[in-house]
Amino acid sequence: MSEEILVNVTPMETRVAVVDNGATQDIHIERSASLGMVGNIYAGKVVRVMPGMQAAFVDIGAERTSFIHVSDIHDPAAEGRARGTGAIGDYLHEGKKVIVQVTKDPLGSKGARLTTELSVSSRYLVFMPQSDHVGVSQRIDDVDERTRLQGLLAEGLVAEGMEGEGGYILRTAAEGVGLEEICVDLRFLKRLWAAVSRRAKAARKAELLYTELPLHMRTVRDLARPGVEKILIDSRESFTALQEFCTAYMPEVSGLLEHYAGERPLFDLHGIEDDIQRALARKVELKSGGYLIIDQTEAMTTIDVNTGSYIGRRNLEETIFKTNLEAATVLARQLRLRNLGGIIIVDFIDMQDEEHRRQVHRSLEKAMARDPARNKITAVSELGLVEMTRKRTRESLEQLLCEDCPVCMGRGVLKTAETICYEIFREIMRDARAYEADKLLVLAAQGVIDRLLDEESANVADLQEFIGKSISLRVEPDNNPEHFDIVLL
Structure with a gap:
């Protein structure tokens, strides 16, 4: 595995991309305007x-x-x-x-x-200087794993000479880690808390002593794991700050830092901007010609696999199998890239061969095993569905960068011009019965007026004769395609 971490910093926002063998795996974004105080x-x-x-x-x-x-x-x-x-x-x-x-x-x-009950966090641990409690996140429900982690922490505290210096909670991310990772976190927390204590003693007025690390520093703290070859930062100021941070708290990472000073934007150079745009699309193209349809809803995320233009070389079953295998790898990357969590339902193309179903399931498990977010995957059901859960760690990319369309109000579809025309006819009938007026003026979007003047012109004429009132039509160019008004004249 060869990973690079790319950090793009502007005054408005900081963006981080994790790239594995040239493919973007994770996107993290933090905007200056939405920084909170929690944890400070x-x-x-x-x-x-x-x-x-x-x-x-x-x-x-x-x-x-x-x-x-x-x-x-x-x-x-x-x-x-x-x-x-x-x-x-x-x-x-x-x-x-x-x-x-x-x-x-x-x-x-x-x-x-x-x-006044203070705590500071590292990637795997929460340190509570005023407590002597040692606990494990409730989300780690395996009894043997909880016992193993507590034993590792006790061993690490002895190795670092830190017994009796406070309490700890092993975070969910600690599941499966070894002694070396625990010791790295303990050293980091020891240096961090010593710095906070010094500032607290020196403070003579109301002032900030510690703030939750900004994104580029959290990235180094949480993501600079074995396998990361370099960390590129395109801001000289942030690069210098990271150098100082690593020297003080994580000296073993200092050698990975590089300042990127090229003329071409860092994210453009590595294709990250294009990956972000594609990660916001509903349709994901596969190299074979097949595609995925990804729909994120309040309750769950659904992923539909389709063969598309891929016709295969041998037979239909082989075509379906190859498409599903490729889809399993691609969707695992898309879940990380889009940061989709909660319940996920994958609708693979139906496979008749039981061995094919097992291989697709194994391929999906292998692809998801590299995902740092905890996940569980069921076998392919009789209906060709796979149920998954993936731990929510933060807002999805869509939630962070997008909002509901003000026209369709998040439905993702609009009523047809034909449907709007029939709604207008019903509204005219109601108004003609309820109010006295000689004329009615219909204000609607261009597509609706065009249909009223063309395909529905005979119906408009019949309606005028039926209600005994004339109907005029006018285009409102700024109108929502679904919106219309009927004015009594």
């Missing part, structure tokens, strides 16, 4: 305590003061007691310096929600 750690100052609400307002240097409830305050002496049973005045007073972490972004007129 601040040195704050209590500005007001409200005993009646068991809460306090804290100035963290943001536009609005933030809010903390007594149940979100860490109390080392409260072992075994229910959270929030103490009085807010026992912990905070006006003017007190407090180190807090944001748990909920500001919303409307409300400030951010805070906690």
